[in-house]
Amino acid sequence: MADHWSFVLAAYGLALIVLAAYWRFLVRRERELSEGHQVLREGSGVSEQARRPSP
Amino acid sequence: MSSLLGGVTLAGLVAGLVLGFGIAPREATQGNVQRIMYLHVPSVWVAYLAFAVVLVASIVYLVRRAESADRLAHASAEVGVLFTGLTIATGSIWGKPTWGTWWTWDARLTTVSILFVMYLGYLLLRGMIEDRERGARFAAVLGIVAAFNIPLVHFSVYWWRTLHQPPSLMKPGPGTMPGVIVTALLVNFAAFTLLYAYFVTRRARVLRLEAEAEA
Amino acid sequence: MTFARRAFVVVWKDLLVERRSKETLNALFFFGLLLLFVFQFALGPDRERLAGTLPGLLWLGFILSGLLGLGRTFVVERENDCWEGLLLAPGDKSAIYVGKLAGNLLLMLVIETILLVLFGFFFNLDLTNVLPALAVVIALGTVALAAVGTLFAAMTAQVRARELLFPVLLLPVEAPVLLATVKATEAVLLGETLGSVAHWLKLLAAADVVYVAVGVLTFDFVMEG
Numbered sequence: 001m002a003d004h005w006s007f008v009l010a011a012y013g014l015a016l017i018v019l020a021a022y023w024r025f026l027v028r029r030e031r032e033l034s035e036g037h038q039v040l041r042e043g044s045g046v047s048e049q050a051r052r053p054s055p
Numbered sequence: 056m057s058s059l060l061g062g063v064t065l066a067g068l069v070a071g072l073v074l075g076f077g078i079a080p081r082e083a084t085q086g087n088v089q090r091i092m093y094l095h096v097p098s099v100w101v102a103y104l105a106f107a108v109v110l111v112a113s114i115v116y117l118v119r120r121a122e123s124a125d126r127l128a129h130a131s132a133e134v135g136v137l138f139t140g141l142t143i144a145t146g147s148i149w150g151k152p153t154w155g156t157w158w159t160w161d162a163r164l165t166t167v168s169i170l171f172v173m174y175l176g177y178l179l180l181r182g183m184i185e186d187r188e189r190g191a192r193f194a195a196v197l198g199i200v201a202a203f204n205i206p207l208v209h210f211s212v213y214w215w216r217t218l219h220q221p222p223s224l225m226k227p228g229p230g231t232m233p234g235v236i237v238t239a240l241l242v243n244f245a246a247f248t249l250l251y252a253y254f255v256t257r258r259a260r261v262l263r264l265e266a267e268a269e270a
Numbered sequence: 271m272t273f274a275r276r277a278f279v280v281v282w283k284d285l286l287v288e289r290r291s292k293e294t295l296n297a298l299f300f301f302g303l304l305l306l307f308v309f310q311f312a313l314g315p316d317r318e319r320l321a322g323t324l325p326g327l328l329w330l331g332f333i334l335s336g337l338l339g340l341g342r343t344f345v346v347e348r349e350n351d352c353w354e355g356l357l358l359a360p361g362d363k364s365a366i367y368v369g370k371l372a373g374n375l376l377l378m379l380v381i382e383t384i385l386l387v388l389f390g391f392f393f394n395l396d397l398t399n400v401l402p403a404l405a406v407v408i409a410l411g412t413v414a415l416a417a418v419g420t421l422f423a424a425m426t427a428q429v430r431a432r433e434l435l436f437p438v439l440l441l442p443v444e445a446p447v448l449l450a451t452v453k454a455t456e457a458v459l460l461g462e463t464l465g466s467v468a469h470w471l472k473l474l475a476a477a478d479v480v481y482v483a484v485g486v487l488t489f490d491f492v493m494e495g
Contacts (some may be wrong), residue, residue, distance in 0.1 A: 211446035
């Protein structure tokens with residue numbers, strides 16, 4: 001009986017692609033959002049410095 | 056912390072692959088196409104686990120209104136739908152050489168398909184409600200309805216497939232499988248469970264970051 | 271006011287509104303008739319072939335009509351600015367759920383009777399012998415439909431694109447009910463006893479209990495406004 005390796009490959013290949021794609025989506029989204037956070041925090045730091053009264 | 060989980064997950068998946076391809080023997084009746092089972096069955100298990108978590112998180116949210124419970128439910132539903140889709144796809148790919156057809160309304164594929172559309176509807180509902188609090192509430196109610204529906208789906212589909220006899224026997228067990236195959240299956244079960252935990256953790260974190268960004 | 275009385279008030283109000291306008295019933299009667307035409311045109315004039323699909327067609331008719339009728343459960347309140355009145359109602363809001371459920375059951379029963387009569391007419395069926403058994407199956411299935419339908423109608427009433435979302439949410443959940451009712455109806459129409467489909471009936475009864483319980487318990491969460 002034929003082993004249908006092409007089907008086995010298709011199944012595992014599909015799983016690999018889908019799971020890897022989801023993982024990349026998660027990693028990329030998290031990076032975007034954390035960088036957004038960083039910008040906010042640094043931004044507020046700068047404005048605090050600017051607001052300090054000069055002697 | 057999640058990178059530790061990620062590392063362990065990866066190790067588990069590799070172990071699962073090694074066992075599934077390297078160590079587990081070529082199955083007697085089906086041939087090597089049976090190895091798709093090491094993908095298909097753990098996927099189903101993860102899907103059920105995910106939806107059970109959705110149920111618990113939904114109840115917790117309604118009772119305590121903890122945002123973390125809502126995020127857990129959302130993340131788990133998404134990962135659950137992902138693995139449900141994977142179950143259907145791998146089941147179909149396995150079915151073509153085995154039964155000669157891409158699709159068949161056998162008990163498992165039918166049940167999993169119903170679950171797929173149920174929880175896809177859950178994600179759709181979430182997507183269509185802008186108000187965060189209302190979306191969480193409605194999704195929680197739907198998550199509870201869907202979860203309680205699962206046993207009903209199970210029995211109705213199983214009886215539907217066993218045609219004219221009412222079930223005198225319950226679900227048939229896995230029967231006698233060679234020990235090595237069982238081991239390979241269990242390792243893949245564990246690996247997929249770890250993958251589920253890893254995905255849900257990261258997805259929930261993304262949701263939290265999104266909520267903070269909006270605040 | 272007691273729970274039961276509040277539920278009754280809801281049913282009574284809906285009945286009065288319907289009696290005056292008759293819009294829902296008229297439209298649904300007409301819809302049922304059209305469905306029969308559509309089934310006939312889609313499946314061809316071959317009597318034999320149609321006879322085999324009868325149980326399925328019957329329940330398709332019930333469900334499609336149900337989607338329209340149940341989806342409108344809270345439209346009266348939404349369109350007439352009475353929604354806030356519902357939200358502000360004191361006490362347990364699940365009395366509203368029970369009232370709306372009762373109203374929907376009545377509505378479904380009327381639609382199903384009409385459809386059954388039309389089916390009997392167009393397909394030349396003699397249903398007199400099987401009517402009691404058929405009634406049991408229909409009753410069990412309808413409770414399951416209406417219980418979830420009423421809950422989801424309350425949800426989707428508050429969401430945009432509700433006409434899309436309501437069927438999309440309801441149909442997958444009702445899949446086991448559809449399987450059970452069609453199988454049981456099939457047996458009953460062939461003249462078999464209810465006992466032969468006891469497992470299907472038990473499943474439907476279990477579904478009824480679960481859905482109504484979940485509806486009663488979660489309705490308040492849906493109506494927080």
